[in-house]
Amino acid sequence: MSRERKEPKQPKTTAEAQIPGAFEGETVSRRRFMTGTAHTAGGIAAAAFTLPAVGLAVGPVFEKHPTHWESVGPIADFADDTYLPRTLTLVRGIGDVGKSTVYIRKYNTDLDDETRDEYNEYIAISTRCMHLGCPVRFVEASERFICPCHGGVYDFQGKVAGGPPVRPLDRFYTRVRKGNLEVGPRFSVNSELKRFSPRDPGMPLDGIGQYVYPARPSVRKIPGT
Amino acid sequence: MANLKPPLPRALRPKPKGPSEDNGNAKAGLKDQAAEKGITVVDWLDERTSLSGGARWMMFRKIPKGTNWFYTLGSASMFAFLSQAVTGVILAMYYDPSATRAYESMRYLTNEVFLGEFVRGMHKWGSTVMVILVFLHMARTFFFGAYKYPRELNWVIGVVLLILTLFFSFTGYLLPFDQRSFWATTVGVAINGTGPLVGPYLNDFLRAGPEFGTTTLARFYALHMLVLPAMIATMIGAHLYLVARLGTTAPPWIRADIDPDLRKDET
Numbered sequence: 001m002s003r004e005r006k007e008p009k010q011p012k013t014t015a016e017a018q019i020p021g022a023f024e025g026e027t028v029s030r031r032r033f034m035t036g037t038a039h040t041a042g043g044i045a046a047a048a049f050t051l052p053a054v055g056l057a058v059g060p061v062f063e064k065h066p067t068h069w070e071s072v073g074p075i076a077d078f079a080d081d082t083y084l085p086r087t088l089t090l091v092r093g094i095g096d097v098g099k100s101t102v103y104i105r106k107y108n109t110d111l112d113d114e115t116r117d118e119y120n121e122y123i124a125i126s127t128r129c130m131h132l133g134c135p136v137r138f139v140e141a142s143e144r145f146i147c148p149c150h151g152g153v154y155d156f157q158g159k160v161a162g163g164p165p166v167r168p169l170d171r172f173y174t175r176v177r178k179g180n181l182e183v184g185p186r187f188s189v190n191s192e193l194k195r196f197s198p199r200d201p202g203m204p205l206d207g208i209g210q211y212v213y214p215a216r217p218s219v220r221k222i223p224g225t
Numbered sequence: 226m227a228n229l230k231p232p233l234p235r236a237l238r239p240k241p242k243g244p245s246e247d248n249g250n251a252k253a254g255l256k257d258q259a260a261e262k263g264i265t266v267v268d269w270l271d272e273r274t275s276l277s278g279g280a281r282w283m284m285f286r287k288i289p290k291g292t293n294w295f296y297t298l299g300s301a302s303m304f305a306f307l308s309q310a311v312t313g314v315i316l317a318m319y320y321d322p323s324a325t326r327a328y329e330s331m332r333y334l335t336n337e338v339f340l341g342e343f344v345r346g347m348h349k350w351g352s353t354v355m356v357i358l359v360f361l362h363m364a365r366t367f368f369f370g371a372y373k374y375p376r377e378l379n380w381v382i383g384v385v386l387l388i389l390t391l392f393f394s395f396t397g398y399l400l401p402f403d404q405r406s407f408w409a410t411t412v413g414v415a416i417n418g419t420g421p422l423v424g425p426y427l428n429d430f431l432r433a434g435p436e437f438g439t440t441t442l443a444r445f446y447a448l449h450m451l452v453l454p455a456m457i458a459t460m461i462g463a464h465l466y467l468v469a470r471l472g473t474t475a476p477p478w479i480r481a482d483i484d485p486d487l488r489k490d491e492t
Contacts, residue, residue: 060433060440061426091438094324097407098438132415135409150410196433198427201415206410212421 013214065218069187072104075181078122080106083138086124088172101127102172102183103138111157114193119225124172124183125158130165132199144167159191166204168193173222185191187221197221231285282469289475295369298362298472303461305355312348312449320400322446324439326437327402352394359390366465367451371474382460396449402442410445411437 014022014029022029051185072086081083083103103125107116114120127135134149144161145154153162165210168191173184188196190205197215199205204213271277278337288296319338334341364456372380399410418428431442446468 001291058430061429063434065435092435094439096435097324132412133410149408154309195429200418200425202419203425214422215433216429218429 025027034075044174048174060218062217064220065077067219069177069182069184070178071180071182072102073181074179075122075176076179078106080108083125086183090186101135103127104174104181104183116125117225118175119184119222121176122174122181124174126170126186127136128170128201129143130160130169130201131163136169157193158189159193166202167191167199167206167209170198173225185219185222187225195221196224228249229288230280234285236470283465286469288473288474289479291476291479292473293476295365295476298358298365299468302358302362303465305351306457306461308351309348309355310454312344312351313454315344315448316348319448322400322443324402324442327400327442331401331403347466350395356390356394359387363387368472368477370477376467376474377470379464381450381473382464382467386457386464388451389460393449393453393457396453399442399445400449407437446479 009123013024014026015024017029019029037192041102070088072088078084081185083105085101086104087099088102089096089098090100090202095166105123107121107123112120112123125138127137127145129136129147129149131147131150134147134152136145136147136152136154138144139146143156145158147153147163147165151163152165154160154169158171160166160168160196167190170186170188172186175182175184188199188205190196190209196205198219198221199213199215203209227368239284267277316334319330319334319341331345335345336342353375366380376478395410395413398413413432414428418424420427429435431441431444432438433444
């Protein structure tokens with residue numbers, strides 16, 4: 001029923017479009033070709049310095065952060081009913097800024113119920129508050145970790161006991177080598193103390209938290225743990 | 226449509242020659258010679274750049290009735306920024322953006338260098354003053370209704386300027402590299418990371434890695450004194466251009482004058 005609408009015919013060649021100086025069979029005018037070439041050349045020139053520069057700036061996001069194991073003394077030092085503070089060097093070459101305190105104790109069979117493997121015979125608790133990253137302190141008398149900034153409180157296992165923190169304190173892998181305890185890379189835990197790749201403070205790991213705050217390529221937990 | 230150009234202020238108009246100067250043989254005074262030279266130089270520049278028209282367009286604008294002291298908040302913000310720019314450039318001559326030496330370089334600047342503590346204080350307190358002025362300027366614009374048509378774009382640019390100002394505050398806070406600035410930045414980065422999905426990656430970008438590392442301080446320094454100044458200068462230019470192009474608004478309590486004849490017709 002519909003009558004064919006008469007569209008103005010799109011000229012195929014520059015000759016049909018009656019562009020002055022058109023060559024026979026030419027489909028792109030020389031002016032348009034020249035404009036396109038100039039824009040392309042400009043784009044390539046800009047990309048040639050922009051892309052490497054941007055790559056350099058965002059590279060660390062994808063680069064794997066080097067991890068190392070650090071000896072913190074003979075295993076006989078550590079008890080299972082209290083924590084001992086030890087200083088770790090998380091980043092080398094920047095002095096005190098790269099250092100951090102960890103609290104270490106032995107696995108306590110009466111208290112701890114996570115599956116034992118080679119990495120948790122000794123438990124090393126990070127001092128970064130999982131609210132916003134302030135340094136927490138273990139208070140012997142109350143057997144609690146307490147954060148000075150916004151009132152976060154954690155129990156003896158590092159689980160949240162009160163205040164704004166969104167998940168238990170992070171932990172470090174530990175292993176025993178020739179009677180010495182070594183502390184390795186950091187990992188994060190959810191409220192059931194299940195291990196996750198390290199996250200920054202403020203990122204919950206229960207429920208959909210692990211998907212809303214995905215693991216980053218720069219730091220991963222040890223595969224299979 | 227006669228001459229739409231604003232007239233030159235009296236001081237800039239060419240003065241008619243006095244009777245004593247009329248004599249071509251008389252030797253002009255030193256002052257006149259200097260003035261003549263000045264005019265020659267300005268003319269030489271203007272002939273080649275035609276900047277005088279633009280300068281006059283920018284500076285000699287008509288402003289509405291009721292313009293008051295609240296209208297100086299924008300200029301005040303700009304001068305606060307200029308003060309930050311100048312003091313910041315000089316501070317950069319003494320500052321060492323390395324994690325092991327930054328604090329020491331600031332200590333040296335503050336305690337040993339002539340006027341060091343004073344200029345550092347100007348930069349430190351000036352940053353707070355700038356944030357306050359920017360907010361007051363924003364409040365003035367809002368309560369006077371100066372964000373309405375045709376000035377919406379300038380409001381949007383103003384919001385970008387506010388955000389850039391806060392980025393300046395955030396990146397600059399780390400640079401003294403004392404306990405306060407380190408932990409405040411740790412907390413600030415953690416807050417930034419709570420943005421869903423992109424937060425963790427943005428954190429890695431800001432810190433140049435998963436931990437506060439060797440290049441984190443340099444990164445904040447580069448943002449603070451190279452990236453952000455370029456962006457804010459461009460945006461301030463656009464902001465000022467639009468102010469000059471669109472003019473300022475009268476305060477809301479000033480009513481437009483209605484032609485008395487028009488009123489008569491209505492009744």
